[in-house]
Amino acid sequence: MGSFGFKPHDHSSCISTGVSEVAKRCEAAGLQFTPVRKRVLEILLEGHRAIGAYEILDKLREEGLGSQPPVAYRALDFLVKHRFAHKIEKLNAFIACTHPGDMHAPAFLICRSCDAVEEALTAGEDGRLDKAAQETGFTIERTVLEAEGVCPNCQGKSE
Amino acid sequence: MGSFGFKPHDHSSCISTGVSEVAKRCEAAGLQFTPVRKRVLEILLEGHRAIGAYEILDKLREEGLGSQPPVAYRALDFLVKHRFAHKIEKLNAFIACTHPGDMHAPAFLICRSCDAVEEALTAGEDGRLDKAAQETGFTIERTVLEAEGVCPNCQGKSE
DNA sequence: TGATAGGTGTTATTTTATAACATATCAACC
């Protein structure tokens, strides 16, 4: 049991199920779940926090899986494109999707103290923007919803 | 009349009222609305779209108001900190606030075709995240809400 | 008057991301 995210949970199973879930979906969709892509997903799942592309690249380099930025960015692009991971724009960093496959608009709670990130499960689109979009005739394709604040574990800690 | 944002409107008055509104608020709050800060706000208001820090810096340089990145970033930090402008995380760019002073959680519609940005007026916090935050005991301090898509003017245009 | 705070000017560097081109792999097809 680890204490990643905001709540303790069985983290090793959360990695293995995450990887196998994505493997299954790639299989079904005819996508190539190559070693680099798989390893990057594992690194993201291990962290359970937003991880920068260059931090990922360092790990890949140690393991002989690639040493130049495009290697990491391409794997991340793949994962993000297919919603197996998300980019946290606020942090210029990436995080594994905690419910791959679900149709969802990603939304995040980001702790500015410990950098933990929790993906909030959200059913549909956002009401606020939907309304504004309809009124102006704007077509929404993707949304970024990120909240920065303090997680329960960091509440009350000195800053 | 110009055609900035998604709708035509009287853009020159929108610049002058924007500047004077901020000047008033700085006065009231004891903040220094210095020449660089004022000029950066004007540049943002003129554009009515997300403008990168280095594009702003280029203008400042032409006008002899500063030539190094920190000059632009400091002014932008000031404007963002006091909510006179917002950063569009998705674009790494900045935009003037269209309703300074209102208590609001900024939310944006970003056209990926022409880069126009419209700030949606939103009354309060976002329901989706509020719920998730309450459940986990997370304290939200700031939210980023950005929707990328196609604005009415660009609908149907070849991509 | 000298101490502090906020603002500006400048150099240098760090961090994040992509362009461009070469090479490799594999399946589909003639």
Place this chain on the structure above:
DNA sequence: GGTTGATATGTTATAAAATAACACCTATCA
């Protein structure tokens, strides 16, 4: 078998975005 096209990887180089660190200036005020 050989060719073609699509997809993935390897590599060099560079672009774009942001900040660290330090010097200096000016105003305020104890």
